[in-house]
Amino acid sequence: MTDRTTRRRIAPQSGAAFELGQGDVLRVLDPCGEQVSDLFAFKADDHDCMLSSGRSLDYASRIYLTTGDTLYANDSRPMFSIVGDTVGRHDFLLTPCSQEMFEILYGHRGHHPSCFENLYTAFAPYGIARSRISTTFNIFMNVTVGADGTVAVRAPTSRAGDYIELRAEMELVCALTSCSAEQSNNGTFKPIDYEIVRATPAASRPAGT
Amino acid sequence: MTDRTTRRRIAPQSGAAFELGQGDVLRVLDPCGEQVSDLFAFKADDHDCMLSSGRSLDYASRIYLTTGDTLYANDSRPMFSIVGDTVGRHDFLLTPCSQEMFEILYGHRGHHPSCFENLYTAFAPYGIARSRISTTFNIFMNVTVGADGTVAVRAPTSRAGDYIELRAEMELVCALTSCSAEQSNNGTFKPIDYEIVRATPAASRPAGT
Numbered sequence: 001m002t003d004r005t006t007r008r009r010i011a012p013q014s015g016a017a018f019e020l021g022q023g024d025v026l027r028v029l030d031p032c033g034e035q036v037s038d039l040f041a042f043k044a045d046d047h048d049c050m051l052s053s054g055r056s057l058d059y060a061s062r063i064y065l066t067t068g069d070t071l072y073a074n075d076s077r078p079m080f081s082i083v084g085d086t087v088g089r090h091d092f093l094l095t096p097c098s099q100e101m102f103e104i105l106y107g108h109r110g111h112h113p114s115c116f117e118n119l120y121t122a123f124a125p126y127g128i129a130r131s132r133i134s135t136t137f138n139i140f141m142n143v144t145v146g147a148d149g150t151v152a153v154r155a156p157t158s159r160a161g162d163y164i165e166l167r168a169e170m171e172l173v174c175a176l177t178s179c180s181a182e183q184s185n186n187g188t189f190k191p192i193d194y195e196i197v198r199a200t201p202a203a204s205r206p207a208g209t
Numbered sequence: 210m211t212d213r214t215t216r217r218r219i220a221p222q223s224g225a226a227f228e229l230g231q232g233d234v235l236r237v238l239d240p241c242g243e244q245v246s247d248l249f250a251f252k253a254d255d256h257d258c259m260l261s262s263g264r265s266l267d268y269a270s271r272i273y274l275t276t277g278d279t280l281y282a283n284d285s286r287p288m289f290s291i292v293g294d295t296v297g298r299h300d301f302l303l304t305p306c307s308q309e310m311f312e313i314l315y316g317h318r319g320h321h322p323s324c325f326e327n328l329y330t331a332f333a334p335y336g337i338a339r340s341r342i343s344t345t346f347n348i349f350m351n352v353t354v355g356a357d358g359t360v361a362v363r364a365p366t367s368r369a370g371d372y373i374e375l376r377a378e379m380e381l382v383c384a385l386t387s388c389s390a391e392q393s394n395n396g397t398f399k400p401i402d403y404e405i406v407r408a409t410p411a412a413s414r415p416a417g418t
Contacts, residue, residue: 048338048340049340050340052343052344053262053263053344054262054302054303054304054343054344054345055304055310057302057303057360058303058304058310058314058360059313059314060360061314061359061360061361062357062358062359062360063302063354063358063360064357064358074304074340074342074343075309075340076307076309076310076313093263093266093272093302094263094266094267095261095263095264095267095283098285100284100285101264101267101268101285104268105267105268105270129257131257131258131259131283131284133283134261134263134283134343135262135344136263145272145354145358147356148271148273149271149272149273149354150270150271151266151267151269151270151271151272152270
């Protein structure tokens with residue numbers, strides 16, 4: 001790691017928020033294998049501009065995005081470019097796991113940690129309400145669609161050390177999780193690591209970024 | 210039609226907004242065949258509660274929704290129940306066609322009518338900004354997903370007279386279009402009809418609904 005790179009660990013079933021400058025590269029790593037990390041993002045100075053699954057899938061004409069693809073905002077501006085990817089299988093169809101999901105799909109009773117809670121808790125200091133968090137880019141999540149439209153959540157294909165690299169195409173506020181759903185990570189909970197490779201040294205950046 | 214039913218026509222490449230009371234049934238009809246109609250909705254008294262593709266697909270575990278399925282809001286409350294459907298093929302993956310879509314995917318120059326413009330124009334009198342319109346429920350739109358994830362937009366399977374019926378599970382503000390994209394309706398532009406079957410007679414309803 002250079003002095004322009006920081007590396008942090010997101011503990012199992014938790015989340016983190018951070019800012020990216022234009023050109024910064026976010027590297028999300030699966031340190032143990034078979035773990036999922038949900039990502040959502042807003043333009044730093046305009047929270048009405050946010051990540052859009054529908055725009056991104058439409059412009060790619062594919063549901064599986066990988067190196068060379070763009071994640072678009074709801075106003076059709078590029079938000080992230082995928083510049084590296086050792087896995088090639090991520091989901092962009094489903095919302096993050098939530099308390100309601102565990103109740104509706106699995107009949108769970110009582111509190112269950114969830115990516116949705118971890119995302120809205122992480123975004124709260126930025127004044128972003130939970131209602132703004134839409135379909136997330138679910139890194140390493142392995143979702144298949146059958147010919148009849150059946151959606152199945154399978155074990156991730158990621159192995160220990162695998163990663164994806166996303167270059168920020170605008171200044172962003174992001175939140176990222178270590179997934180809380182048993183069904184997404186083959187029944188185990190593991191951490192997620194992330195690194196931010198800054199496009200410019202810290203001394204050149206505005207305070208707080 | 211009874212006195213509790215109104216029927217209206219949405220001219221080609223245009224849109225309309227209207228309110229639904231809880232229990233009202235919205236019937237969307239394809240009067241000529243092979244036309245698409247994009248639908249988006251908000252809770253009438255809380256615009257932070259809005260239609261969610263990601264929640265709906267997750268809870269159905271299918272990308273194709275039909276009779277018996279529920280369209281959920283972003284807070285996981287049921288928003289619509291599909292109570293009738295003579296087609297069985299609708300899309301819930303893609304955002305409405307937009308000026309930017311015509312430019313990015315097809316290199317179009319100059320203004321192009323779009324469902325996105327028609328939706329945000331229709332929602333404007335309700336004080337709803339364009340940034341709030343997410344992935345729409347694209348009625349009669351025939352989108353297939355290949356085993357490799359390739360998304361293809363095909364001619365609708367709807368024929369003249371086909372319809373879908375959606376029961377409102379909460380008080381809603383909705384907007385609906387006659388699609389403006391050549392690629393969605395087999396190269397022609399046609400109208401869309403809709404009827405609202407009121408759960409209660411007009412005299413019993415609050416003014417303006």
